[in-house]
Amino acid sequence: MARYTGPVCRLCRRQGMKLFLKGERCFTPKCAVERRPMPPGDHGQRRRKVSEYGEHLKEKQKARAIYGVLERQFRRHFQDAQRQAGATGENLLKLLETRLDNVVYRLGFADSRNQARQLVTHGHIQLNGRRTDIASALVRQGDVISVMPRSRETEYFKVVGETLAKKSVPRWLELDPAALSGRVLTPPSREDIETNVNEQLIVEFYSR
Numbered sequence: 001m002a003r004y005t006g007p008v009c010r011l012c013r014r015q016g017m018k019l020f021l022k023g024e025r026c027f028t029p030k031c032a033v034e035r036r037p038m039p040p041g042d043h044g045q046r047r048r049k050v051s052e053y054g055e056h057l058k059e060k061q062k063a064r065a066i067y068g069v070l071e072r073q074f075r076r077h078f079q080d081a082q083r084q085a086g087a088t089g090e091n092l093l094k095l096l097e098t099r100l101d102n103v104v105y106r107l108g109f110a111d112s113r114n115q116a117r118q119l120v121t122h123g124h125i126q127l128n129g130r131r132t133d134i135a136s137a138l139v140r141q142g143d144v145i146s147v148m149p150r151s152r153e154t155e156y157f158k159v160v161g162e163t164l165a166k167k168s169v170p171r172w173l174e175l176d177p178a179a180l181s182g183r184v185l186t187p188p189s190r191e192d193i194e195t196n197v198n199e200q201l202i203v204e205f206y207s208r
């Protein structure tokens, strides 16, 4: 599955806010938003009036950057959200939140969604006891997400195992640090999703 491979700090600078795409580095003074708090490019410092369309587009791009999803798949998630009962924007965020790569990140197995995605695509993660390498797979209530037995012996997961006990997970998930596994207790509600996105603007973008 294709993914964005360009410089991710540019995406934060374009949004003018931290999107926390790089794990630990985002919490240090090395963060590009702190060092260069202006949009990227030669004309980054120019003041520009942003149109209504521009605002909607920016919000959609923000959500895409946060969850690391390319346009085609993002639109597909949006269409799925439209088909579900309830508010489309909320449905969209819930779909994005239940992606396997996001859940691996939320459980603390990875420092960023990019890293979580790599863990999944490289076959380190199993869903309900079966190896799953599809980052966009959606988890459901009762699903168990765990690290493959052979991967638990790797240096990376030994370090992760030592730090997991200190991490907190969203209330819709349950973490068993000793077993390097987690469970989906309930589908996430909008309040459970801390992502700083105005989903209504995204709905308006696609409703043009």
Ligand code: SF4
Binding pocket: 008, 009, 010, 012, 013, 017, 018, 019, 020, 021, 022, 023, 025, 026, 027, 030, 031, 032, 033, 034
């Ligand atoms: Fe964004 Fe993190 Fe890069 Fe800072 S370090 S600009 S928060 S990705």
